[in-house]
Amino acid sequence: MAGRTRAKVCGLTNADDVAAAVDAGADALGFIVDVPVDTPREIDPETAATLVADVPPFVSTVLVTMAAPEDVPALHERVGTDAVQVHGDVDADALAALAADCDATLVKTVDAAAPESARAYADVADALLVDSTDASGAGGTGRTHDWTATRDLAADLDVPVVLAGGLTPANVAEAVRTVEPYAVDVASGVEREGGAKDRDAVRSFVANATGALDGVDEEAEVSA
Numbered sequence: 001m002a003g004r005t006r007a008k009v010c011g012l013t014n015a016d017d018v019a020a021a022v023d024a025g026a027d028a029l030g031f032i033v034d035v036p037v038d039t040p041r042e043i044d045p046e047t048a049a050t051l052v053a054d055v056p057p058f059v060s061t062v063l064v065t066m067a068a069p070e071d072v073p074a075l076h077e078r079v080g081t082d083a084v085q086v087h088g089d090v091d092a093d094a095l096a097a098l099a100a101d102c103d104a105t106l107v108k109t110v111d112a113a114a115p116e117s118a119r120a121y122a123d124v125a126d127a128l129l130v131d132s133t134d135a136s137g138a139g140g141t142g143r144t145h146d147w148t149a150t151r152d153l154a155a156d157l158d159v160p161v162v163l164a165g166g167l168t169p170a171n172v173a174e175a176v177r178t179v180e181p182y183a184v185d186v187a188s189g190v191e192r193e194g195g196a197k198d199r200d201a202v203r204s205f206v207a208n209a210t211g212a213l214d215g216v217d218e219e220a221e222v223s224a
Contacts, residue, residue: 011041040195132165176212
């Protein structure tokens with residue numbers, strides 16, 4: 001049985017939302033920089049760096065980007081996050097080169113509709129984020145996908161799997177119990193409007209995600 005599932009709040013754009021996510025107990029915070037899609041969650045590198053600098057110790061920070069792999073190390077150095085989450089059409093060789101050049105934990109996003117693609121990155125990335133992506137390879141679509149297929153994928157891989165795509169405070173506990181992922185990721189599912197988080201929704205999401213497996217191990221032991 002999986003342990004406590006971690007929660008990442010992504011697409012943070014301002015200091016108040018960062019503070020709300022930290023206060024809610026989020027394990028990781030995501031900052032979207034340099035993406036070629038129209039999203040209210042994108043911020044410039046300077047804003048991201050300022051927000052990241054104020055995140056307290058023991059909360060992980062993640063640069064979420066679709067920049068060309070060769071540009072990511074310099075961008076990461078400017079922003080100063082603990083991890084880099086790579087979206088888009090980046091092959092395993094390019095990702096391996098990036099891993100060698102960038103001093104950060106590396107997360108690769110894979111399309112939930114093509115779970116077999118995850119295996120190509122399993123030996124290169126530090127974690128895989130399974131998301132409902134659009135034609136550009138970007139996430140944040142607000143669409144759920146087949147959690148059963150993602151559960152099977154997570155069970156088959158040694159690399160940690162992060163579940164994303166259409167998660168909300170209302171469905172995240174069910175998603176966690178179905179997939180038992182290493183972590184879950186939310187952006188639009190806790191917003192009151194584009195790019196602005198709802199403090200109550202963030203708090204509920206984190207609590208429901210991280211507490212979804214409470215008591216499950218004990219119940220399994222009793223039934224055995």
